[in-house]
Amino acid sequence: MVIVTRIRREVLTLPAAQLGPDNPLPPLRPLDEIHRIDDRARDDTPCDMARQLEYEPLHSLLPVRVRDGYDRTREPRTLDALVIENDRLRATVLPGLGGRIVSLLHLPTGRELLYRNPVFQPAGFALNGAWYSGGIEWNIGATGHTTLSCAPLHAARVPAPDGGEMLRLWEWERLRDLPFQVDLWLPEGSEFLHVGVRIRNPHERPAPTYWWSNIAVPEERRILAPAEEAWLPHCLEGVGGTPIGYERRLRRVPVPSYDGIDRTYPLNSPFAADYFYEVPDGRRRWIAALDADGHGLVQTSTDVLRGRKLFVWGSGPGGRRWQQWLTEPGTGGYCEIQAGLARTQLEHVRLEPESEVSWLEAYGPLDAPREGEWTALVQGAEERLAAVLPRARVEEAYAAWKPYADTEPGEILAAGSGWGALEVLRADWKLPGTPFPESTLGEAQAPWLELLRTGALPEPRRVRPPGGTLVAPHWRDMLETAPATPHTEYHLGVAQWHAGDRAQAVRSWERALHLAPSLWPLLRCLAVADQESGHHERAAERYAEAFDDLCRERRDDGEAWTAAVAALGRETLQALLRVRRTADARAVWERLRPAVRRRGRFRLLEAELLLAEGRRAEARAVFEEGFEVADLREGAEAISRLWARLTDEPLPARYDFRMRPESP
Known part of the structure; x- marks a missing residue:
């Protein structure tokens, strides 16, 4: 019997560290940005990439604060979760921690399609500090993991295009001052989770835009993508061959192998590395991670989400130590397959004034051979994807979702911050589908609300x-x-x-x-x-x-x-x-x-x-x-x-x- 898609609340209990308080000192120093490219290196890149590499890189974390108050003492703690499921898939979402999909379970086989971290352990990877590994995360703002990695998002039920329910997540991204939304739904009987994403620019000026969906999968996988080349950031060398920066240049490398090593097996790379796949124009956008038996996860999207990437920790001692650091010792490691608006994560895309950008992603199981000659292997996986989820069906799902992106939420399931409400009050913006009600305003927004209404910033009522x-x-x-x-x-x-x-x-x-x-x-x-x-x-x-x-x-x-x-x-x-x-x-x-x-x-x-x-x-x-x-x-x-x-x-x-x- 077909089970109608439903959304329910759940409580997860797992070993978790405390997030602790934010750092109260304003982050005045320039970002310690390790992912950067030397200006002269842009001469070797395509024109559009060169333009986006130099377009509005982030120089400051303000107005966001640094989150460095967490520790490494893990105790059983409860986390509020929202579950969306049909008879084929079950997706578990943490609205209070960036809206992360921490699990995507294929119900007929019982296979977990993602790397599911058995603990919650913050680490210093987000732009503003606290971040955790595992699942599918939504990175918006600027190069790096979003400042919302460990922050609450608004969440609500919304009607889905097929008459069922969607789970909507939304928030105000403060680094770029842009509202965004993520709509999750499972069409009846579908083996693919559909994800509609929209970023708006309500301002009268253009805004730099950044988005990468990061999908953690077990590292004992082979990664397939429709590419023969990849962009590899690498270090310049100083005296004696010593690298003088983590990433300073971009060079094209062949896929799947270069320097005699097949890099599509994550553990084959000795050190941490990013491989940004050069997917040819007109080719379907997808990336897959398959185990030794050819089972795994595939992600695909409409063409707006152009980039595809593989991140690996590598087999060296530093990479192994980081893998242990982010989870419980003795558990498996992970790599990341990713999808973004640009070719690389070093670029920012211009979003015109009073406009928006949107697309649709789909996540689901894929069974296909993973061994063999590369071109034939990729072609076979693409044909298998076409059989279970035709490209045209993704486009049709996107077209069906678009009118529903403006639908006002129904039952509120979780609350995010009050910063969006403050900005909407200030500018009297109308943002159908993503309400930021005054009821979400809190203590942090109170002095700024008074400045807005009276023209004076109130003095603190007590010493703090x-x-x-x-x-x-x-x-x-x-x-x-x-x-x-x-x-x-x-x-x-x-x-x-x-x-x-x-x-x-x-x-x-x-x-x-x-x-x-x-x-x-x-x-x-x-x-x-x-x-x-x-x-x-x-x-x-x-x-x-x-x-x-x-x-x-x-x-x-x-x-x-x-x-x-x-x-x-x-x-x-x-x-x-x-x-x-x-x-x-x-x-x-x-x-x-x-x-x-x-x-x-x-x-x-x-x-x-x-x-x-x-x-x-x-x-x-x-x-x-x-x-x-x-x-x-x-x-x-x-x-x-x-x-x-x-x-x-x-x-x-x-x-x-x-x-x-x-x-x-």
Whole structure:
């Protein structure tokens, strides 16, 4: 009997780490972007790729905050889930964690089509920090994993084109100020999950747009895609062949093999690598991951979603360590097959004013041979895909979905943030299908709502770390015309800094110092400005003053104050060590709470401090005792570099997160 598609709530219980509080310090520094291409390398790329490589790359995380308060202590915790299923497929979605599809189960065979992570473990891979591996994630904003990786999305039931139900996810993406939606539905009896995606630009100016759907699958797969070539980002080499960047150039490589190795088997690559497949114009867009028996997952789409990619961790020790880091030791690893708006993830696409871009994706099982001559193999898989889901049917499903994209949601199943509601109120936008009601406005939006309605930013009612700053031009204009209180000057300086007017930002912060009841947020901003202009001694002095002021001002040992002291203490220690003020750095260290000093990030700083004090054996002992830097960033080499300063011995495996050959 055919089961009608239904949507239901579910609660998942699994070992999970706490996300913890956001970092309260505004992210003023430029992005530490490892995925970038040298300007001169663009001469070797097609014209449209070269244009999109240089179009509006992201330089700042503002107005988003960094999420680095998570840990690695996993305990059984419950996660709210939404399940959409028919008699063929069951998709499990986490609306509170980026709308991730964490499971896609083929019911007739009982096969899990995705890599399903058995734990929830945040790691420092999103643009703003916290991210987790597994499932299908929706990456919007800019090159990298979305800032919404661990954030709640709005979710609701919506009528589907076939008379059933869709699950709609939507939110306001803050880096680019764009609303988007993801509609999931299962046509009756279908073995393919349909996903309609729409990104809108309601502004009167063009906007850079980015989208990649990332699909984690077990790495013991072979990856098939309709391509004979791929774009491979790679490092430039310095003296002695040492790479001087994770990704600096793009070169074409043959598919499936180059340098005598078939790279379509993820474990064949020794190091982490991205392969952006060059799918010929006019060819159907698809990518598949098949196991040894020829069973697996295929993803296909309408042609707007142009790019296809394979990401592998590789078989080297660094890749293996990252695989262990992101899940439970002893469980299987994963690779990612991906689909995006451009050829590569290094590009951003122009979205015209008051326009939108939309497409349809389909995910389902595929059975096809995976061994044999490449061209014949790909052709056979494509024919098998055509038999179970013709290309024309995908186009028809897209056409059928489009009128329903504007349908107003029915039952609300989950709530996202209030930022969309604030923007809709400000501009009086009409966004059919994706309501951002005033009921979603919360404490974070309250001061900005008052600025919008009264023209004045309210002063905090109690002493606490300052809230986030809105930096878009319209909010900056409002701050500039608001009464010049110290609190307003602080936020105005952050907005001016984001706009590139650094001199004016410094003047705003300096004006506020004379009357501000709380000095440390302003001093910290001025210290960052000093560092960015090369005045490291002055920056260290200001950081020391800021930390001293914060320690006097803190009111309790609650989450907000502890996060502020940890964040500012970390930056202060780094600034003081940079100018060799070890005694002052030691004084800061002693004022940190014991629980903060026990964190892995601070244990690493302790080892650096001990080494700066000439206590090499004690610094080495920190490594021997063991620590875990929970928020270690992708591509970061701070641990291996400090180890190399301590000893010529090989880096212990537990600390080896190197993602490239011959890293220092």
